[in-house]
Amino acid sequence: MKKSLSLMHLTFYGTGMILGAGIYSVIGKAGGIAGNGLWLSFLLAALCASMTALSYAELATMFPKTGGEYIYLKNIFPQWPYLAMLCGSLMIFAGFSTATTVAIAFSGYLHQFFQMPQFLTALLLLGVFTSINILGIKESSWVNVVFTLIEILGLLIFVWIGVQSPSFGEALSNVKWEGTIVSGAALVIFAYFGFENIVNLVEESKTPEKDLPKGIIISLLVSTALYLLVSLAALALGTPEELGLSNAPLSDLTKNAATWVPKALGGIALFSTANTVLISMISTSRIIFSMAREKDLPAVFAKLSPRRDTPWTGAIAVFVLAMALLPSGGIEVVASASSFATMIAFSIINLSLIHLRFTAPKKNRPFKVPLSLGRLPLIPVLATTVSVALLFFFPRAVYVLGFGVLGFISILYLILRSSKSLNSSK
Template sequence: MAGKQEDPGMATELERHVGLLSGIFLIMGTMIGSGIFISPKGVLEGAGSVGMALIVWMACGVVVTLAALCYAELGTMIPKSGGEHSYLMHAFGKMDKCFGPIPAFLFDWVGLFIIRPTMFAIMTLSLGTYAIKPFYLNCTPPETAIKAVSLSAILVIAFINGYCVKLATYIQNICTVVKLIAIAILTVGGIVKIIQGNNEYIEDGFEDTESDVSLIAIAFYNGLWAFDGWNNLNFVTEELQNPGRNLPISIMVGIPVTTVCYVLANIGYLGVMSKTEIIMSHAVAVTWGQRMLGMAAFSMPIFVAISCFGAANGCLFASGRLCFAAAREGHFPQVFSYISLNRKTPLPSIILTALIGACLIIPGDLSTLIDFFSFSAWIAYGFTVLSLLVLRRTEPKTERPYRVPTVVAIFVVITSVYLVLAPIIHYPRVEFLYAALFIAGGLFVYFPFVYYKQCRLPLDPYIDWVTIKIQKALLVIP
């Protein structure tokens, strides 16, 4: 490959610009996106009652915290960027030259083409929807306008992340503060209404609680979607200052605080809206704003749009590092492991991830993308935590600055299996079949192009030519 002929003296590396506060804000800022402003509807539908819905929100926070603590052990033990890719490669890659790298490659395959760009596309579509909502308060915004705004946001976010790591983290911090202000407005407004005596909605308690376990699983799916992004800090470990300390602290602060914010926001909704009204609303926060803010109701869609912008920014920031790490291992063309000489950002991988996300936006809709994402994501999460249990057996003496109890890892694996199977059993959809076929299809790419490399040899001269052109155009080096 062209990159391998470079002078070693020209090599560069990612810089550690992400501190503890930025780490906490990256976790919180990516989790608090559109979910808390949309998901209350889905959680209530699955849970059946107000009381059970609040329990589901708290339980989702517990599940995500436990999963993130497992990732904290992996991240401090294997301090590499790339998240799941690095952990699966470390756990299984050494076992067998042929089959060992397959779990990591399949995650790269699914992560690069489904999980990460789909998550990015969902956030930018939500951003587009809320950004133009103030101009269409009394009607549904046109789909073309939503997608035009979403694609414009992708261009802006990609530029920010490619230009400077400090700028991306600075914007992330600002957006996170704005999100917390929005949630504070929801919470305070709802609690004031409850104090004034408008407590009939929250007094319903556990009335009409759903008894079907599979429906409660759907409620968990909607709640966990609002928490997704909890693992994003693991993708940028090489840019995190003192990861052995800051990674677990960021997780133990960021996720519980987010959980408290989500529960308080739901109490705020219930102080103003009934269970039925929340379920009927397509944008709960906007409906709440119209009830409570009067002439200032237009501000709530703006708050949500800023929240989605911050979440999408954090998502692309982390997703680019997955592509970077996978290319560094030879799972994708080497040029995607190159770094901007001047900016110290993985520019080619950021551009590729943004392009795939943009391609998903054009034909996609939110509900289909969320189903496609959730099924694939929890397969990856469960298998990654399983790699932690494997490493406990294969590398018991390796230093672990942070160690999670084994029972926690077992619980997370079992939970992930449940979350993958329950929706399929309850409501099988063709999207699940497509996702499974796409995952299996990765094997038809792995063996000829990654392991044997025979099919790739005739393409090498063209790949080298493209690599050189990209290096010159973007000024990137190994």
């Protein structure tokens, strides 16, 4: 795979994925829960996400191969191949289900400008980004840079409108620490998901041992700063009650601004959702490629384009999987199940890092999570606690679907393992 990505590209990938469509919806529900403490909820969520991000940064520099969670577990627990297969498959599910649900959200925003069938719009978007994915990582990265800058512009427009309100910043001094702030943080932490996708670009990074940790950390810092400003602007433009009742708070809170503002935010939301689809498809195709290269998926998915050095068969596989989910209509439970799968992966990754600190303390670590008590890394311990705790914040339907996915992965693992045993015995 071509080493084309600099620190700037990695940072834009992480920032673009974090600043996806989530902020446009989750801020309303979180504001209704946390009230004037909304900005504290974002700060607390950022702290929780950053703890797991540091674990990813350490493992990515120790095992600089495409595949993320799958590769880490395959190396840390070679005696438990099922665990690596499970985690890799969960992230594939999270990736293509995110691509599908956000592609459908894209079609919803497009309706503000002209009418087009939802299914067709989402299908075309998935097809275009599959082509860009196959075209090359450098080309994909520049599309992502442009889209991310437009995303940031949209949030800054909203902040600019909020700053003009006399009540901007009052929430900083008019807040009490309450349990609702923690509940708000449990909701908005999902707006920080995306940093983990950067590790799937490790083999396409020029200097991954230096740039990957920096890219993860910088993207989280940039996103947190923007989220804090947006939350303060939202509280200046509306009450917590108004936020809680709105499904499109950023648009609703700016309806009294200049006539061009709501339409501009709607147009920018197109780029925000499209960017999330693009990055999800890119990172998921790399996981499929890695699992096939390691012979845990059919070898056909390990093929690289002769000219572009991109995993073209993996990219097509993501397209087919995402397309197959389109008839679901991007139902909310599917999107939540994607978050559920991610939280399981976060829990496993943090526990794996703790295990590795005891079993391989002298192994080279170009980046190391700070703060330890002897060999025990304190930050991953806290991150594990948070990740496991957040698994209890999902509705019942998500658990049904989530465990259904786990069962399907287990059956698939047994089938592939049996097939592999038969082939080796011939």
